Amino acid sequence: MALPSPVPITLFGATSPSGQALSELARGRPLVVAGRRPPLPPAWGGDPPPFLPCDLAQAGETGEAPTGLLISFAPIWTFAPWLARWAARNPAGVAALQGVIACSSSSVITKRFAANRYDRDLVQRLRQAEEQLTLTCATHGLPLRILAPTLIYGQAGPLGDRNLSQLRRLLRRLPLLPLPGQGGLRQPIHCRQLAAVALHLADRLPLAGDGPSQPVHLPLGGDDTLSYAAMLRRLQTATEPGDAARRCWLLALPPRLFQVLAAPLLLFSPKTFEAVLRMGADLAGFTPAHRILGRPPEPFPVLPLVP
């Protein structure tokens, strides 16, 4: 299918690694950055994209109206209420938009049976925001895709993740790390893969409309599914020879023994206890990015990583 000229994009969350990666992939096409902080100067040189000051948490109007297609890597629980408020005040502006692609999280699925209050509240916030965004877009006839990615990792320009990079720092500090020996499947997605999917959908969304064959909610992962232990081993292998992370001994334990050793955490921090137990839970089975992009799969880890 021949694509028409690229649709202009207004990007929210440009100062996240995925937003940074999208700015880079969208180089040369019309793009405006909306947010609290002006965009960083592009790593490839040239002028930064035009900036639309906009605090999603504030009730006030943005100076100029966002145009084209909105892509958001900001927290969906701030983006969805902002769009609802803006649509109520500016129906003509919303009607002129070409679509919305917003990032939610696979936690809305994987944490829905969590025992601790923090995770249950997170699931509720995500679900309410997804429902609000769906309603706003349906009311104004806007095509919508909600991306629900699992663990996002990697570096784009000067910005990097704060999850696998922290695990790698832990590997550098510890001589030994006990892990559940079985299960714990993960499907981490690199920020560049997530950005590529958003851009791919942005080019097709105005054409696709919201026909019944188009899923609005898209749980999304990377191209490799691997156990927690294998993920850490691959992270070790991806470090420079001589990096202290390589020396940490990954001690795979029988699941029962791992749970018994983690049990004392329950007394001090039920949230940490549950996070440790989740290491053994399978959080995978999402649509791999390469299937949407129509490209060969990329093995984990996709580079660059946070140094």
Ligand SMILES: NC(=O)c1ccc[n+]([C@@H]2O[C@H](COP(=O)([O-])OP(=O)(O)OC[C@H]3O[C@@H](n4cnc5c(N)ncnc54)[C@H](OP(=O)(O)O)[C@@H]3O)[C@@H](O)[C@H]2O)c1
């Ligand atoms: N990290 C993960 O593993 C993970 C997993 C699943 C889903 N997600 C989702 O994926 C997206 C990106 O996650 P991330 O962790 O990479 O993001 P992040 O680094 O925390 O960045 C969040 C972005 O949202 C912007 N933002 C936050 N509040 C805002 C407000 N009130 N007004 C305007 N902009 C605001 C931030 O801009 P400022 O520069 O102004 O702070 C920043 O650009 C988010 O929607 C997140 O919920 C993340």
